[in-house]
Amino acid sequence: IMAIVRKSMIVSKNLAHIEVVDSGASGAVNFVLGLSVKYVGVAYIERTDYGIYAVSVRGSKACKVHLGKLVNKLATEVGGSGGGHDKACGASVPKENIKKFIKNLNDSLG
Numbered sequence: 001i002m003a004i005v006r007k008s009m010i011v012s013k014n015l016a017h018i019e020v021v022d023s024g025a026s027g028a029v030n031f032v033l034g035l036s037v038k039y040v041g042v043a044y045i046e047r048t049d050y051g052i053y054a055v056s057v058r059g060s061k062a063c064k065v066h067l068g069k070l071v072n073k074l075a076t077e078v079g080g081s082g083g084g085h086d087k088a089c090g091a092s093v094p095k096e097n098i099k100k101f102i103k104n105l106n107d108s109l110g
Helices: 002-008 025-036 067-077 095-109
Strands: 016-020 040-047 052-059 081-084 088-094
Touching: 002 016, 002 025, 016 025, 025 040, 025 052, 040 095, 052 067, 052 095, 067 081, 067 088, 067 095, 088 095
Parallel strands: 016 040
Antiparallel strands: 040 052, 052 088, 081 088
């Protein structure tokens, strides 16, 4: 999975993210966080049965934002839901809004 993450992750200004296609997002997100050298890593997998993406978000020790609160706010704004702890959280985001969610999260971290 490390080779897939290295090849496929997208590194933005304030976070790195990857769409996972063949395994759980919660496992891949730790590799994204570790390999990207960013404070926030995001992995998401499409749940075609529900028309959403299941999103997993992790923050490093250096991350100063409460990710659970931020993810809850941003997911709600795009018609989803989410939340969790300060450094580990998740969300359900409508399929058509995943890019907007990632962009808003990246912008909010800067």
